[in-house]
Amino acid sequence: MFIDRVEVEFTAGKGGDGCMSFRREKFVPRGGPDGGDGGKGGSIVLEARVGVNSLAMFANRRFFRAEKGKHGEGSLRHGRKGEEMRLYVPCGTSIIDTADGFVIKDLTHPGEEFVICRGGRGGHGNARFKSATNQTPRQRTLGGDGETRHVIMQLKSIADVGLIGKPNAGKSTLLSRISSARPEIADYPFTTKFPNLGIVDVDQERSFVTADIPGLIEGASEGLGLGHEFLRHVERAGLLVHLVEPTPVDGTDPIENYSAIREELRQYDTKLGERDELVVLTKCELDPDREVFERLQQHFAENKVEHERELFAISAASEIGLHDLVEEIMQRVTRRRQEMLDAGEDLNPIREVDVPTETKPSRRTPPHKSGPTSSLSNDKQARDIPSIWGKQSPMGRTLATPPSQPTPQPGDDDNPDEHP
């Protein structure tokens, strides 16, 4: 179950009470005070961890209470400390105070932790109050209450790149082709109901994290479709990759669809509307793609704001154009990382950690073979052959060759079957 927003109350453990006791032993008259201190209450610590992908564990339990400290006892026995409660959250979890809406803490780095509630201190036993003038103190203190906090925890995924577009545009298919993520893919809108993250290993040194979110539709800002609910998962991404389907089944115009999604982004947050964007026409092995490509180019040329956007054509199914796209994304992500470093900002933390092997993409063995041209090698080969759409686009990019190009044969050594 994917849950990205929960409201929770945390209460740390109460401290144990100090004890009032006097030493009573044969042949030891006036043994003096021997009441021990109470133990400190357990604190509650939140820790960001790679591999935890959802706040689901907080969804069915609204209250979290750490263990109390034990009371002190006679013979100077101190109470045991309450055990610390450590809870794991996904990297990218913001802790927000319910009362004033302020972000108390943003847990982004793997291993980063935050003591959300401190345990109450232990009370003092009466032995502590013994002094030269008071040999039989009858004082002790009670344990302090543990802190209580009522918070909203909200996950904004950590990704370098956000895949956006209308439902059915091919976002999940693209993610499944360039990373080892295996999102659900189907021929109907809103197949993806929750965000999926995938790590794209471009080569041994370079990788980026991509988020695939549910499709957006016109009116999302008014709650239509899945609304803006999941846009927060691309908020941290420095680059948006906007996928446009050339022939939507609902008969809508791809250019209008593109503009509608742009408008929805602006409605959600003007900053997201101004975010660096690559526009990608999907399913480019289909015939009408070229015409749509040219219309999109024209649209950018006419539109002052968007004329600098770069346009790509890909076919995730036939793995055409993926190499160029991934390389361009990587370059932009690298540039942004450098800018962030220069500005003294934190880099996206996920890429700095070891990713568990099962989530590491295997670029050498394409996820599944479908159709005649199914490996990235074909994409690479395709770049060496003049495109049937021929010319260099005004956006400075040659269109990928459609799948009518010769298919590389097994055992063809010249065929570079490795993604660079």
Ligand SMILES: Nc1nc2c(ncn2[C@@H]2O[C@H](COP(=O)(O)OP(=O)(O)OP(=O)(O)O)[C@@H](O)[C@H]2O)c(=O)[nH]1
């Ligand atoms: N012909 C062709 N079909 C594709 C291509 N990429 C994706 N599809 C198909 O398009 C349909 C939708 O693909 P998805 O990847 O589920 O689309 P999505 O954008 O994730 O859709 P939502 O999750 O509903 O937003 C599926 O039937 C895919 O098989 C492509 O390059 N060529």
Ligand SMILES: [Mg+2]
């Ligand atoms: Mg999807």
